Amino acid sequence: MVGATGAVGTRLLSILEERSFGATELRLFASERSKGRQITSHGREWECQVLAKACFDGLDWVFFDASDEISRQWVPEALGSGARVIDNSAVYRMDPAVVLGVPEVNREAIESSVRRGDRLFSGPNCSTVQLTVALQPLSEAFGIKRVLVSTYQSVSGAGAAAMDELQAQMVGGDERSIFPHRIAANLIPRIGKVQDDGFTSEEQKLMLETRKILGLPNLPIAATAVRVPTFLSHAESVFVEFARPASLDDISRVWKQAPGLEWVDDPGRDLYPTNENTSGRDMVSVGRLRLDPSVSSGVCFWVVSDNLRKGAALNAVQIAESIRAAN
Ligand SMILES: NC(=O)c1ccc[n+]([C@@H]2O[C@H](COP(=O)([O-])OP(=O)(O)OC[C@H]3O[C@@H](n4cnc5c(N)ncnc54)[C@H](OP(=O)(O)O)[C@@H]3O)[C@@H](O)[C@H]2O)c1
Structure with a gap:
């Protein structure tokens, strides 16, 4: 090791x-x-x-x-x-x-x-793993035309020293060796190096790796990766457009049979995936499923997973x- x-x-x-x-x-x-x-x-x-x-x-x-x-x-x-x-x-x-x-x-x-x-x-990459676990069953069942994803990535994605930096800032310290700005009580919309096209290397990894793993080399996909002041688990807000019609019931049927995936979705009772209820666990957790009203067939959802474990x-x-x- x-x-x-x-x-x-x-x-x-x-x-x-x-x-x-x-x-x-x-x-x-x-x-x-x-x-x-x-x-x-x-x-x-x-x-x-x-x-x-x-x-x-x-x-x-x-x-x-x-x-x-x-x-x-x-x-x-x-x-x-x-x-x-x-x-x-x-x-x-x-x-x-x-x-x-x-x-x-x-x-x-x-x-x-x-x-x-x-x-x-x-x-x-950790953000890619959870995205592909959630997308693969949808891709198989309905065909995917396009994906938009924004990530909310915990500091542990940048290693043990980044966790120490957030911890120190949370108790009043101001050490900044890992992140370019304070990460406590802040969001940083740049993870990795900025490329010529304006995307960061983290966003590029998420887009290219997702295409490779899903076996969809031409999949239209765009990502924004954001570092957030949480310690563990990455969250993602995902918009998927399908090639074929898909109702919420169709999706729930497909997701309930998908390996490695749990569906936690009763927002009225405050049941949805959070960093807290995924950290230290193995499952990729999806919820907040809604039909996307801006396309003829598509959904928006929220997916969270422990980046150090499943990621x-x-x-x-x-x-x-x-x-x-x-x-
Ligand atoms: N963090 C995530 O969520 C995540 C997800 C997917 C993939 N990864 C990948 O996993 C890898 C590790 O990430 P991490 O977050 O665990 O980083 P980390 O907490 O910074 O750990 C880095 C590890 O590498 C060791 N190391 C440093 N220099 C070394 C050397 N010269 N020879 C042997 N070992 C050396 C460190 O040892 P010391 O303790 O002695 O410094 C430490 O054990 C990276 O390639 C990262 O891209 C990370």
């Missing part, structure tokens, strides 16, 4: 235990500053190591949850050691030869990749489980 001490890595460790993945030996890698730190997992203590030549030798699985730079440099080494690699960085996501996996959505692509003998699998760590473990099942 590379990045074992980070926001995603710590979840990954506990999820492997929760789901009885069956690890008999763990090798936990982090930066120089964590070297020698003892981490308890799977009933014993493991010492954090730093990456080095041949450090992956003998491992069956390597999970990368550190950074793009680390993945770029070390994924080839892990593959060279013969391990299967699940990489949560952005480096290989858009590589046509690498499956970008969300098992509820494209398990068949993962299985075909295993049959081809591939050993590298990529995990998507990253859980999804990576589910990819590994799908690979195992395909063998």
Whole structure:
């Protein structure tokens, strides 16, 4: 596990235990500053190591949850050691030869990749995962013509240090090392680098990765990504236009059968997905479903999911489980 001490890595460790993945030996890698730190997992203590030549030798699985730079440099080494690699960085996501996996959505692509003998699998951006879990059943049932999405992304999407920054600002501090503005009591409508077309890299990831995972390379989709002062879970406001007519009943029927998705939608009784009721849980939660009056067939909805679990760590473990099942 590379990045074992980070926001995603710590979840990954506990999820492997929760789901009885069956690890008999763990090798936990982090930066120089964590070297020698003892981490308890799977009933014993493991010492954090730093990456080095041949450090992956003998491992069956390597999970990368550190950074793009680390993945770029070390994924080839892990593959060279013969391990299967699940990489949560952005480096290989858009590589046509690498499956970008969300098992509820494209398990068949993962299985075909295993049959081809591939050993590298990529995990998507956290906002992409929940969007595709909600959209895939709608795409299959009604065909999707267009998607508009605005995100409300928690600070944990920017890593453990970003959570510390919000925490410090909430109790009066003014440290600003992760975000360009105060994030406490503020919204920041820029996540990632601004591209030539004005979209940010986060928005671009959400648009391109969604097309790839849904297998709709020409899907018209536009995104606005906003950082909000919450700690955990990302929320999204989504508008979808369909190719075929779809009533609210049709959609509820489809969503109720969709894997990994729960429908929480009784706004009159204040029942809808929130950060609080999704954090620490595995499901992607949808609600606030309405017909979109501005198009002939379409809906608006709200989707929330724990970005560190289904948006990253859980999804990576589910990819590994799908690979195992395909063998
Ligand atoms: N956060 C999310 O919601 C999310 C969702 C999807 C994908 N991802 C991806 O998951 C990855 C990790 O994100 P995160 O939010 O967990 O970040 P994070 O909290 O900042 O954790 C980064 C991890 O990388 C380790 N690291 C830093 N330099 C290293 C080095 N030279 N060698 C080995 N390990 C090193 C850190 O170790 P130290 O503790 O020693 O510094 C830490 O364990 C990123 O690629 C991110 O894009 C994140």
